[in-house]
Amino acid sequence: MKLLSVAFLVLVHSVTFTNAFFQHMFQQQQQPQQRPVGHSAQMWQHQADAVDCSEYLCPSTLVCVSKPTDCPCPHPQDVKCVIQDEQSKKTSAGTVMCISGASGCDVLDRFSKW
Template sequence: VFAIVVGCAAYLCPSTLVCVDNPSTCPCPTPEEIKCVIPDEQMKGAGTVVCVSGEQGCRILEKFAKL
């Protein structure tokens, strides 16, 4: 409903209210964060986007993905 009000015909990112083509292109809420994509092993080209901060960046998520 809110996407119609702001004029977004595609996908409205919930945390930033930026209109993008698909959820994986949403920017992170703050400039300090790094966008990491966790690939979906069942759907080629799909994945989950997680914004992280800190020195380890996406490496911390890669460690959890291997568990």
């Protein structure tokens, strides 16, 4: 009985230590990164103001296009996928997503059929 009690105490302490260790490790990773507040937003706004665009200015690339679905992807290796529902098919609108990887828009097509 005494051996069982000692084994139980060792088990409880090891579980407690392991739990505390992992909590400490993950809490360290979850702390927000410090960066200058507003600096990148101000920089983006300054660049956006410098672009002469009377139609739609793409937020990620600052390219002037006639409609949001015409916006290019920000990275050349990305594939632009337009997701349309029944209403957006009538208006030739939709949601644009840029996908990285070999599967391209096939991944989105599979999810949209669920």
